[in-house]
Amino acid sequence: MRAVVAGCLGALAMAAPAASSPARDADRYPDWSGQWTRAGSPNFDPSKPPGKGQQAPLTAEAQAAFDKVATNRAQGGLENSLSVTCVPNGMPRVMIDYETSDFFVTPSATYLWFDFSNELRRIYTDGRKWPDKIEPSFTGYSIGEWKDTTGSGKFDALEVETRGFRGPRTYDGTGVSLHADNQSVIKERLYVDKASPALLRDEITTTDHALTRPWTVTRAYKRVDKIVWTENLCALDTSYVILGDENYFIGADGYVMPAKKDQKPPDLRYFGGEKQ
Amino acid sequence: MRPAIAALALALAASSAAAADDGKYPRWDGQWQRVxxxxxxxxxxxxxxxxxxxxxxxxxxDAVVANRKEGGLVDNFSTSCVPIGMPRMTVDYERQEIIVTPATTYIWDTEGNELRRIYTDGRAWPAKIDPGFLGYSIGKWKDTKGTGKLDALEVETRGFLGPRTYDSSGAMLDPDNQSVVKERFAFDAAKPDEFADEITTIDHSLTRPYTIHRLYKRAKKSVFSDTLCALDESYLILGDENYFISADGFVMPAKKGQKPPDLKYFDNAGK
Structure with a gap:
């Protein structure tokens, strides 16, 4: 029963000089191993307040849609609160890093794992071209290029471009959506802060048809001293269920509960004459 | 809208590709499918x-098998998106991507969105393990032929969370989750596009260690997919009963003559 959204990138992968064994000159790459957690708030732009305070440069249409979402939320609704039903955060929201993350670097790809939502980003750094066709995914298809900005012979920044999205996607928990056409292009620059080597920064610029201009935010991640990996089990932990167009709670005893005042019970049209 | 960085990426190709393999580890990169x-x-x-x-x-x-015949889903945990965990992950339902670094070998299971870490950095067992469905794995690379090339990875995994089953039949591991799973991944230089995994499970629900062998082949084409269990799942468990969710999003019976779910929390239920 697990339908798969296939992302067939086969020809591309075959063409690429793939190899992820340990590198002979691994010293050229930064050591980003370990565990990271976000520095700052879980707002998409951590320098600004949530919701409208984010000052996302939304088009008039997108702003109207967000105003409607905000109204729904105020009434107990869950419109655009996608992650409560375990929709992946996708890009760029996954970069909020709600809990902890694991960045592992190989010459051919850098992998970013986010344990909160069990999402793995794969940033190809093997020199491949953009494929003719990208099957969409929530985290998109990322190509990166390592930079040696100081001429020291060591890479110190990773520039990434990501395309090929699937939706729906939001920037953060407030429900500001990216455009439904999923044509977003996200550019990032990941680097360790020279002044604060314990901080990894990511400058994220989103270009999207729901925006009037590219929207740039900078997030930071700090190293975790004592590494503990935990399993986050959204499907088990969530207490929400959506039936028809309505969202409900699942009570501690496993039964459906209303999520709003005076909410009607779920439609049991498929139970014919069976009595409770 | 889409300025390409392809040219720059191409320029980088030579350095990255050249740096990719020191020949010590087996070529385990890419995607693998079960045989x-x-x-x-x-x-x-x-x-x-x-x-x-x-x-x-x-x-x-035996009780599980009887329940299944009646349309039940007892011990079919993955239908409600419980991670399959170890050792079931070794079935490799869809594809697995393996990423080797000197300190850790990662196994990404696309079916269950599970990332397994096998630590190969020489660490000792921690005093306390935060339990997980995949457990906590420590591995040791071996050069069994003395060729200077590593051709086997021996792994022990402990520290489990449950419930876990061996496969979709519902055959369970002991709920005490004290299982110990030992594996030996073996590579044959003459067959670079396959590897074997010998998996031995020691568990309190078993009368003796239980060993099986699986073989995996490198996928000719890499296919990465979003497998979204929670979105794609059409099962719903309410109370002690399992139901279906219809294509139009409503609760449906999963068994003949099944009663509707208890709506006791709704004042106006049935009105």
């Missing part, structure tokens, strides 16, 4: 795995 069926032991019939269960676990499993 054989999706039953836990591919050498046995799915209906008769011959797991060396204790009498108590055999009786439990």
């Amino acid at each position: 054989g069926g999706a039953q836990y032991d591919p050498s046995k019939s799915a209906r008769d795995l011959q797991i060396p269960f204790t009498p108590a676990m055999q009786a439990h499993f």
